[in-house]
């Protein structure tokens with residue numbers, strides 16, 4: 210339940226040490242079987258003082274595996290091993306000064322000599338350490354802000370070393386992992402590629418696999434990795450809905466067929482999609498039509514590939530964590546929906562999910578290592594229904610063309626300003642209203658383009674990007690001058706919530 214649990218897992222991996230998240234309910238027997246080199250107990254929103262507070266199988270403390278408790282995790286250690294945690298009326302939130310009170314501390318000695326700035330977020334605090342432990346640091350409202358028992362190999366800190374605001378936080382985690390737990394940092398993208406390709410070879414054997422490419426980074430990296438493992442026994446399917454951005458389909462084909470040498474079936478289904486969408490203006494109806502037709506086209510194409518038993522999917526670790534399944538369970542019969550096109554329940558493939566242990570930034574690193582171009586590796590997210598949900602009102606071939614040309618200008622200018630990686634998404638939307646303008650001496654009456662650019666960390670919330678005025682001016686001038694059908698450009702300054710990122 211910790212807000213920062215994924216962040217801790219990533220920080221450990223940034224030290225080139227593999228990490229997995231498991232629920233606090235894991236048994237000592239399961240931990241013993243998994244045989245981790247170290248355990249980190251995360252923080253969490255609960256209080257150890259309430260009746261049904263999350264706890265740990267007490268036997269885990271006796272396995273001799275080095276443990277670091279963070280925030281709630283440190284309090285849990287104190288409480289479960291016989292110390293005392295109490296409700297401190299003030300608590301501590303945000304920037305706090307930590308004072309090291311024991312210069313001989315094996316944990317603090319390696320990282321913070323006497324005083325450092327740390328990030329706190331707690332209302333309870335440890336007031337007594339368990340027998341055999343020593344308190345090694347304090348802060349204004351935490352008499353014990355760090356504790357340790359070298360002989361039991363258990364350490365704890367009240368603050369959050371995983372957040373960037375904590376001085377030497379990254380170093381503290383590194384000191385615990387490499388210094389105290391003596392782990393060799395050998396988990397690199399090279400080793401990920403090696404072990405994944407090995408696992409894919411074992412799983413697929415002599416079988417054949419298919420992979421639906423969406424143009425996005427996840428399916429692209431998954432395909433490249435599987436191709437490295439099984440070569441021409443992988444066939445990719447790229448369904449061109451006609452609702453892609455300008456040049457996108459050509460780029461996918463060029464990258465996979467020509468550069469990677471992957472067999473690719475490029476299904477040009479633009480006409481089918483546009484025919485199905487004729488006259489439709491309701492956003493949800495558009496989504497439904499596009500989604501269902503996508504499935505039909507994918508199925509028809511997959512049926513032409515003989516003896517394909519495996520379906521490659523670009524599922525990532527955050528999806529795995531959220532669905533509560535295990536990171537190491539490599540296969541499962543397809544039950545739930547496909548994360549790109551929404552494939553149905555009854556496709557009888559065995560799933561190959563080579564990215565299910567990886568975070569997005571790691572997927573990008575693997576993609577680069579496998580030789581995929583930056584334009585694919587650093588591509589911004591793009592919705593499954595494509596430009597269909599960025600054309601307000603009816604989707605016609607002419608309107609798709611207007612939006613593609615306008616959006617290309619946005620992409621070019623954002624890239625030229627070096628902002629593609631900083632922005633979560635930046636794109637054009639074609640509105641279905643008209644406004645009056647004047648160009649030369651002529652009156653115009655045409656549609657506007659809405660420019661949308663947002664920053665976001667997790668897609669659940671987003672903020673409109675504070676783009677430079679000169680950049681906005683360049684985009685506006687170019688669209689109006691180069692796209693004759695457009696006579697006005699407006700900038701969307703709505704955050705999410707209350708808005709959504711897309712317009713439909």
Ligand code: XMP
Pocket residue numbers: 496548549590591592593594634668705708709710711712713
């Ligand atoms: P919203 O508009 O809900 O978008 O703030 C959040 C993120 O999801 C993408 N998006 C979609 N992706 N199918 C998709 O695969 C869809 O129907 C869809 N609608 C929105 C959107 O681009 C943004 O990144």
